[in-house]
Structures are given as structure tokens and as C-alpha cells.
Amino acid sequence: MKNEMVSTPSVGLALLPILTMVLFLVVGYGILGLPIESLLLASAIVASGVAWKLGYSWNDIQNSIVDRLSQALPAVFILVLVGGLIGSWMIGGTIPMLVYYGLKFISPEYLILTAFLVTSFVSLCTGTSWGSAGTVGVALMGVATGMDANLAAVAGAVVSGAYFGDKLSPLSDSTNFAPVVAGTDLYSHIQHMLWTTIPAFLLASIVFFFAGSSEVSTAIPENIIAILANLDELFTLNIFLLLPPALILWGAIRKLPTIPLMVTAIVIAIANAIIFQGFDLSTALTSMLNGFNASMLANAGLGDIEVINDVLTLVNRGGMNSMMSVVLLVFCAFSFAGALTLTGGLKVLVELLSKGIKGTTSLIGATIVTTLAVVCTTSDGKLALLIPSELFRDTYKRMQLDPKNLSRTIEDAGTVIEPLIPWTNAGVFMAATLGVSTLDYLPWAVQNYSGIFFAMIWASSGIGIAKLKVVAVKDHVKEQDKTENSTTASAVA
Numbered sequence: 001m002k003n004e005m006v007s008t009p010s011v012g013l014a015l016l017p018i019l020t021m022v023l024f025l026v027v028g029y030g031i032l033g034l035p036i037e038s039l040l041l042a043s044a045i046v047a048s049g050v051a052w053k054l055g056y057s058w059n060d061i062q063n064s065i066v067d068r069l070s071q072a073l074p075a076v077f078i079l080v081l082v083g084g085l086i087g088s089w090m091i092g093g094t095i096p097m098l099v100y101y102g103l104k105f106i107s108p109e110y111l112i113l114t115a116f117l118v119t120s121f122v123s124l125c126t127g128t129s130w131g132s133a134g135t136v137g138v139a140l141m142g143v144a145t146g147m148d149a150n151l152a153a154v155a156g157a158v159v160s161g162a163y164f165g166d167k168l169s170p171l172s173d174s175t176n177f178a179p180v181v182a183g184t185d186l187y188s189h190i191q192h193m194l195w196t197t198i199p200a201f202l203l204a205s206i207v208f209f210f211a212g213s214s215e216v217s218t219a220i221p222e223n224i225i226a227i228l229a230n231l232d233e234l235f236t237l238n239i240f241l242l243l244p245p246a247l248i249l250w251g252a253i254r255k256l257p258t259i260p261l262m263v264t265a266i267v268i269a270i271a272n273a274i275i276f277q278g279f280d281l282s283t284a285l286t287s288m289l290n291g292f293n294a295s296m297l298a299n300a301g302l303g304d305i306e307v308i309n310d311v312l313t314l315v316n317r318g319g320m321n322s323m324m325s326v327v328l329l330v331f332c333a334f335s336f337a338g339a340l341t342l343t344g345g346l347k348v349l350v351e352l353l354s355k356g357i358k359g360t361t362s363l364i365g366a367t368i369v370t371t372l373a374v375v376c377t378t379s380d381g382k383l384a385l386l387i388p389s390e391l392f393r394d395t396y397k398r399m400q401l402d403p404k405n406l407s408r409t410i411e412d413a414g415t416v417i418e419p420l421i422p423w424t425n426a427g428v429f430m431a432a433t434l435g436v437s438t439l440d441y442l443p444w445a446v447q448n449y450s451g452i453f454f455a456m457i458w459a460s461s462g463i464g465i466a467k468l469k470v471v472a473v474k475d476h477v478k479e480q481d482k483t484e485n486s487t488t489a490s491a492v493a
Helices: 011-031 036-053 058-092 094-103 111-126 129-147 151-168 173-182 186-212 222-234 239-254 258-275 281-290 294-300 309-315 320-343 345-354 360-378 381-398 403-415 425-434 438-444 446-461 470-492
Strands: none
Touching (some): 011 360, 058 258, 111 129, 111 151, 151 186, 151 425, 151 446, 173 381, 222 309, 281 320, 294 309, 360 381, 381 403
């Protein structure tokens, strides 16, 4: 343990860990394709080295990291339960039923609007933008090709719908990750996103309605019929399968504790799997832990039914283990953030950025610009949620703004913008999957980019901006003082 007094870092030394992290991510991840987790750990080592040089002991560094991780643990539990929710809802038939009836809404007469609405519904039910685009989206593109429709418009509608559902679904990993790093809870985050997402949804619906009406056959496409028939063969569909999502919705409205609510929904889904789908308890629990796999159907006496590729893409997912990669990312990121807190790097950088921040409008504008910059430079949506949160979280609290303003803004400028950037993973995937280049479908992805404009409108007008309660602000100030005092005392000891 170092006995000397903790020294104040120079601007250059304080910024060294942040600049190192940016360099590691841009070169290591963006160019060399190295794992993000390893780069964040390397950045944490650099930040720890700077903290040690300033006079902090290893115990100080370790305690700071543990404090940051402990704050995130409740949200991490929810992340893991989301994986269990998906796996249990899949084997219980809940998600297949929601997808089944969602596909029945497809109307070739209004293809572009239908593409948007159906993909939105499927993505909302499944929590996956890529899965929705790769199944329902591909089917809709096939319909558009056969009709000689505007492929760029249909692709833009599919991308819009896929990310509308992904953004609001409690089953989405990005929707769970954003409140973790911003310091709020899942349902507050989702409810607050309605301020920008619903107006964007209405605007997109209007655009797609007037752009997409056509006089064509009203027959349901063959590939959609095949998916419907396959789901009907594999799962017993009835109203009891809607109990788990109904419970989650009711609990969110009543603001009941999230974790007990999710556990109850999982238990009901497992009961549905045993009672209605014919699976045994062991298989149902395996699906909850490791995710559903079509090979499990043999345990329900359905092994002789062929599962088509589109259905495989939809149902083979979920499980608590599927969330471990996200949990690892959280641990690595917060290890860096914990060490960085001691160096003062964030404080120095925020002070530099805050010079142009005079109010709510400029703060949200700065958050949007920073998030867009991270998306473009790192090509990763998770980092676009993490880095701006670390930079601006205390600024939001200091300006008495609820953290859910931050979590909403980083989703508006990060999660849904990623597929509009040609060199990101999401942009490459959507272009390759739908057969339309990113820049061609970009103007039609109204849902994705219009949220930014509504975010700035609400920021400038004060509408839809949540303020922190006075008690919460005082508690935050006391907690900061307590942390600073304990850290200083520990370092001096």
C-alpha cells in the first residue's frame, strides 16, 4: 500500500486511460477485430496503473471497482433472467404464438406499412432485431421482389420495425443494457422511451401508408404460409400462453418489483411447456438455462416433424447462458470505469465537454453527438451505450435530470442508428440479409433516425424530460461526498 498523499493528476495523465481505451477500441476492435472484453480489461489495467501512480493503493482500486459492480448487480440479475424468460417463453409456446398471430396481419395491399407493423410486432415479442429481419424480413423482401415493389422502401420499413420492437422489448439485450450503464431500471427506461419512440412510430406509419398502398393480390405469400403451418404443427396454441406476457405488462403498469415478476412469468411458462406442449420438467429447465433448441421437440413426441429454416431462426434462442457474454461485457466495462473513477479522468473530460453545455438541450445534444461518434468510430452498439453513459451520468444528476433521460438518449442515438451506418455489424447484416445496401434503405428507415429529432424537440421544450426528486439529488450529493471522503482516507492511511 502506498503511504504518500494522493496527488492531483495533470490533464494529460487524467485523460490517458480514456485516450488509451479509444485507441484500443478503434484499432483493436474496429480494425483488427479483437474481442471488446479483452480491450476493456487492457484499458482497466492502464487506468489502474495511473491510479497507482497518483498514490492509490491496490485496495483503493479494487474497492472502487467493486463499488461500481455492486451498483450494477440488480440490473445484471435482470439481464440473466431475460435470457431465462426467452428460453421458457419459447418452449412454453408463448413467443411462437405471438409470432404466429403477428404473421397473420401481413397485407400485400399495403406492403410497406405491413412490413413495418409485422416486423415491429415480431421484434417486440422476441426481443431480436436481427432475428426478426432474418426471418419475417426476408419473407417480406421475397414478396416485394415478386410484386416488383420498391425494395429500398420495404427494406427500410423492415429495419424500422425490427428496431422499434427491439428498442421497447423487455427481452432485448440492448434494452436491458442501456439502463444498467445509465443507472436506472428497466421499466422506467422503457416507459420513458415512449416519448421519442411512439411519435417516431406514428410518423413512420404515416409515411409507409402513403408510400406503400398498391393494388395487388391479397393472397398470403407461400413462405409465410409455410412458417404459420410449421408453428401450428410444433406448438399447441391457446390463450393460456399469453399469461406470462400479460403478467409482465400488468406488473410494469403497477410498478411491481421486476425480479419477482420475471421469476413468476418464467414459472408459468415452464408450466405451460409441461401442460400444453408435452415437454418434461428437465427439458423445460434446460431451455430456461441454455435456450430452446428444435432438437428438444423430440422429447415432446414431435421429432418426426421437419422444422423449416425460418422457424429455426426464430425459435433457437434464449437461455440464461445466452446473457453471459453481455454480463461479462458489463463486468469488464465497469472494471475500467471503477479504476477510471480514481484517476479523475472522467471529471477532467466532462469539464472539458461541459464548457458548451448550458442546459438540458445542449446536454442531450452533446449526448447524441457523442453516442453517434462512438457508433461511427467503434462500429459497436454496446459501446455506444456504455461510453456516453460513463461520461455524462454525473452531469445529468448534477443538472437534476433523472438517469432515464440519459438511457433514452443513448438508445435514440445508438441502438437504432447502428444499422444505418454501412460499416457497423448491424449495417452489414441488414444489407446482406435484405439484399439492399445500407445507404439505399437509410432514407426509408424513418423510425430509426426520427427519434433523434423528437429527442431534441422535447429537450428544447422541456416536454417529456424527467427531473430528479429533491431527495434523490441530496442523496446523490451525500453519496458522492461519502465516497470521496472514504477514498481519500483510505489512500492517506
